[in-house]
Amino acid sequence: ETGVTQSPTHLIKTRGQQVTLRCSSQSGHNTVSWYQQALGQGPQFIFQYYREEENGRGNFPPRFSGLQFPNYSSELNVNALELDDSALYLCASSPRTSGDYYEQYFGPGTRLTVT
Amino acid sequence: AQSVTQPDIHITVSEGASLELRCNYSYGATPYLFWYVQSPGQGLQLLLKYFSGDTLVQGIKGFEAEFKRSQSSFNLRKPSVHWSDAAEYFCAVGHTGGGNKLTFGTGTQLKVEL
Numbered sequence: 471e472t473g474v475t476q477s478p479t480h481l482i483k484t485r486g487q488q489v490t491l492r493c494s495s496q497s498g499h500n501t502v503s504w505y506q507q508a509l510g511q512g513p514q515f516i517f518q519y520y521r522e523e524e525n526g527r528g529n530f531p532p533r534f535s536g537l538q539f540p541n542y543s544s545e546l547n548v549n550a551l552e553l554d555d556s557a558l559y560l561c562a563s564s565p566r567t568s569g570d571y572y573e574q575y576f577g578p579g580t581r582l583t584v585t
Numbered sequence: 586a587q588s589v590t591q592p593d594i595h596i597t598v599s600e601g602a603s604l605e606l607r608c609n610y611s612y613g614a615t616p617y618l619f620w621y622v623q624s625p626g627q628g629l630q631l632l633l634k635y636f637s638g639d640t641l642v643q644g645i646k647g648f649e650a651e652f653k654r655s656q657s658s659f660n661l662r663k664p665s666v667h668w669s670d671a672a673e674y675f676c677a678v679g680h681t682g683g684g685n686k687l688t689f690g691t692g693t694q695l696k697v698e699l
Contacts, residue, residue: 474628503686512589512675512689513629526686560628564685573619573679574687576629 472497474577476561482583483551491546491580493561500565501525502544503574504536507558519544548582556584587612589676591690598666599698606661606693608676617679618659619687620650624672632674635659646670671697 475494483489495502501520505513515528519538533549542563548555558581562574588611598604610616617636621629633644640652650661659676673694677687 501685505687510691512677512691513687515686515688518686528686562629562687572685573631573634574685575631576621578628581626 474561474563474575476559476577476580478580479578480581480583482585485551485553485584487551488547488549489551489582491548491559491561491582493544493546493563493577495542495544495561495563496575498565499563499575500542501563501572502538502542503562503564504544504546505560505562506530506555507560507579508554509557513560516546551584553584556582558582587616587678587680587688589678589688589690591674591676591693593693594691595694595696597696597698600668601665604661604663604666604670604695606674606676606695608659608661608690609657610659610676610678611657612678612680614680616659618650618652619677619679620644620648620659620661621675621677621689622646622672623675623692629675632661666695666697668697668699671695 477492503518504516507513517527518525522538535547538544558579560579561577564572564574590609619634620632635652673692675692677689
């Protein structure tokens, strides 16, 4: 069984640029969530996708957007990058099939540095 | 609003000693509670979870946690720490409103002295 994978591992961008991060969910999981983890902090929920629709959003501006594809993989896009966007971006998948909550399985993350 | 507090930022224990990491949560309904571990530069690995039932839950790597509703706590314990347990530990509460998201504490960094 393949776990959650993310690409790229590391990324360096300049302020004002745009970035796309990618995530492949664990086999059988249809829900993908994205989290931002700043240095020394716990992960913060950005948004979640279920059946290709956004299914909840945290306190992040609209320049953070996402997509989920029919194979349940997902992208996180960030426009107009700011220095404070430098963080570890974590993707998590879960096998949600009903209103019940299921634990989330995390990928290794993408380390984004904005200069 | 839901929140998680991990009052200890850093903890140092000797190898072989017992460990308890504290976690307090604030949530209006029955919480779904989790402990995750993160090694440097890595993602999060689920150690254990509490959804309902027995308030003492067993996890991987010899960890256990006890849910105490009256104290709004979900402390993580291990009877004998190994040097490989050195990592950062996060407590989280899960909730289904607005997506089944996790709200994390700020983490406790565990150092193990040999």
